[in-house]
Amino acid sequence: MKVRREVLSRLHRLFYDGNRHREYASIWAMKTESLNLLLSPDEMAEADRLTIQKGVPEFELMQNAGQVVADYVRVNFSPCTVGVVCGPGNNGGDGFVVARLLRDAGWFVKLTFMGARDRLGEAARQHLDLWGAEDSPINDLLDECDLLIDGLFGAGLDRDVVGTFAELIKRMNRTRKPIVAIDMPSGIDGATGAVRGAAIRAVASVSFFRLKPGHFLLPGKSYCGDVHLGQIGILDAVLPRIGGKVWHNGPDLWQIPPYEAQGHKYSRGHCLVLSGDALSGGAARLSAMAALRSGAGLVSLFGDKAALEVQAHHVTEIMLKPAPLEKLLQDERFNSLVLGPGAGVTNALRDKVLSTIAAQRGCVLDADALMAFESDPKSLFDHIHRYGGDNIVLTPHGGEFARLFGKMDEAESKIEMVRIAAEASGAQVLLKGADTVIGAPDGRVVINSNAPAILATAGSGDVLAGIIGGMLARGMSGIDAACGGAFIHGACAQGFGKEGMIASDLVAKLPEVLMAVDK
Numbered sequence: 001m002k003v004r005r006e007v008l009s010r011l012h013r014l015f016y017d018g019n020r021h022r023e024y025a026s027i028w029a030m031k032t033e034s035l036n037l038l039l040s041p042d043e044m045a046e047a048d049r050l051t052i053q054k055g056v057p058e059f060e061l062m063q064n065a066g067q068v069v070a071d072y073v074r075v076n077f078s079p080c081t082v083g084v085v086c087g088p089g090n091n092g093g094d095g096f097v098v099a100r101l102l103r104d105a106g107w108f109v110k111l112t113f114m115g116a117r118d119r120l121g122e123a124a125r126q127h128l129d130l131w132g133a134e135d136s137p138i139n140d141l142l143d144e145c146d147l148l149i150d151g152l153f154g155a156g157l158d159r160d161v162v163g164t165f166a167e168l169i170k171r172m173n174r175t176r177k178p179i180v181a182i183d184m185p186s187g188i189d190g191a192t193g194a195v196r197g198a199a200i201r202a203v204a205s206v207s208f209f210r211l212k213p214g215h216f217l218l219p220g221k222s223y224c225g226d227v228h229l230g231q232i233g234i235l236d237a238v239l240p241r242i243g244g245k246v247w248h249n250g251p252d253l254w255q256i257p258p259y260e261a262q263g264h265k266y267s268r269g270h271c272l273v274l275s276g277d278a279l280s281g282g283a284a285r286l287s288a289m290a291a292l293r294s295g296a297g298l299v300s301l302f303g304d305k306a307a308l309e310v311q312a313h314h315v316t317e318i319m320l321k322p323a324p325l326e327k328l329l330q331d332e333r334f335n336s337l338v339l340g341p342g343a344g345v346t347n348a349l350r351d352k353v354l355s356t357i358a359a360q361r362g363c364v365l366d367a368d369a370l371m372a373f374e375s376d377p378k379s380l381f382d383h384i385h386r387y388g389g390d391n392i393v394l395t396p397h398g399g400e401f402a403r404l405f406g407k408m409d410e411a412e413s414k415i416e417m418v419r420i421a422a423e424a425s426g427a428q429v430l431l432k433g434a435d436t437v438i439g440a441p442d443g444r445v446v447i448n449s450n451a452p453a454i455l456a457t458a459g460s461g462d463v464l465a466g467i468i469g470g471m472l473a474r475g476m477s478g479i480d481a482a483c484g485g486a487f488i489h490g491a492c493a494q495g496f497g498k499e500g501m502i503a504s505d506l507v508a509k510l511p512e513v514l515m516a517v518d519k
């Protein structure tokens with residue numbers, strides 16, 4: 001008997017220590033040069049300036065920028081009459097180059113310059129001279145061209161577009177001709193994705209060096225069309241000096257810990273999901289199924305006995321734990337929790353959240369688990385700051401976000417909102433929406449842009465919470481689990497197709513998507 005107990009306790013130690021000491025290093029912090037890094041227009045201008053300072057002539061950067069756009073046009077369109085509309089700055093300068101290169105390639109090109117030659121920078125003026133042809137009246141250009149190039153404003157947009165320029169943008173859109181935007185569609189704020197007065201609706205946007213948040217944040221994203229990135233000679237070596245903190249989500253940013261040959265189910269963690277009551281158990285079940293399909297070694301539903309009796313009719317691989325949370329938390333093998341889906345806003349839920357945080361488990365706080373703190377969010381945030389929030393992910397949608405963090409200034413971009421919220425709460429904040437934005441307390445922000453509109457369906461958020469819970473169980477940090485979860489969730493919906501998807505279809509897609517993101 002004694003021997004058996006010793007063996008059991010050795011096994012328990014093995015499992016338990018295996019969980020606690022399994023090291024998982026996030027890779028995304030190391031990738032300063034990653035193409036997933038997004039630069040604001042100001043940061044982009046700085047990259048430009050530092051590159052020029054290191055001896056690369058601006059003339060050459062502009063030549064290369066025009067080349068990238070002209071190449072894109074030649075690959076994606078058949079030769080036709082092209083109208084290039086150039087604004088007063090360097091975005092227009094790129095336009096002069098595009099016009100010349102397409103003309104050299106035998107295309108028929110018209111160009112209208114909406115600025116003054118003597119106010120152009122040196123490089124743009126040289127390229128205007130190389131173009132050297134007569135300016136076309138804008139009416140002729142809009143009437144006679146089959147394809148338009150938008151070189152009005154790019155990174156230098158610094159105020160709302162009004163008057164003549166706003167009219168011109170609207171007229172260009174009204175032609176319904178395809179428009180290829182140089183860098184950004186004119187009128188879209190590259191830092192926030194906002195429409196500044198009026199904006200070009202492009203079929204494609206060809207940008208340089210690194211993309212900008214405005215290519216992925218709404219409404220900007222819906223104005224960009226296909227987004228294409230080209231390299232023009234700006235040096236990666238300048239990036240450490242710029243130190244951008246906004247990233248576009250993708251599998252390069254995080255890594256799902258691989259299944260180890262000598263691993264066992266306990267080494268992939270045990271995720272606990274709080275069940276709603278007997279009549280509201282579906283949400284938690286979706287989360288639990290998603291956590292299990294995401295590779296958590298074990299998943300258990302816990303909660304009231306009456307609720308679990310109903311769950312028992314529905315689940316097979318998922319276990320049921322009718323014990324109180326305080327007792328469950330004494331077992332260190334439960335390393336991740338999903339709290340909130342279908343749970344009901346109660347004081348009891350509030351206490352469960354606080355106990356989980358104090359027990360320093362990885363956890364996803366969703367829906368009701370957030371709303372349980374609506375009247376006193378500070379008590380939640382204080383608790384997180386006290387016990388540590390590295391493995392905690394809050395997943396509010398817009399309404400919950402406002403109720404928890406207060407209504408922020410309308411002009412505040414989602415990036416800033418999430419950054420403020422993550423810092424205030426001490427946890428990762430994943431603000432759900434068509435453009436999901438994820439923030440870490442240290443100021444890093446990730447934009448997830450692969451979610452199709454069909455994801456807005458009942459239970460979709462419960463699946464997301466479950467995927468993140470599964471990733472936490474497998475040992476990912478809060479920020480990696482949140483980013484991985486959001487991306488995988490979007491990819492499941494993309495993989496499903498266009499119509500008729502329900503949330504459990506997302507769960508069924510998980511194996512395929514996880515295989516695809518496996519590196």
Ligand SMILES: NC(=O)C1=CN([C@@H]2O[C@H](COP(=O)(O)OP(=O)(O)OC[C@H]3O[C@@H](n4cnc5c(N)ncnc54)[C@H](O)[C@@H]3O)[C@@H](O)[C@H]2O)[C@H](O)CC1
Nearest residue numbers: 048062089090091153154155156157158159160161183208
């Ligand atoms: N680093 C790179 O990637 C390179 C980018 N290039 C291209 O240059 C533009 C940015 O050029 P910049 O001169 O800074 O700004 P813009 O051309 O976008 O516009 C500035 C110009 O427009 C005026 N302006 C701004 N907003 C408004 C408004 N709302 N209404 C009217 N006028 C406005 C402003 O006063 C200036 O006169 C970048 O996007 C790339 O396309 C370089 O070619 C190479 C390196």
Ligand SMILES: [K+]
Nearest residue numbers: 150153184186
């Ligand atoms: K543009």
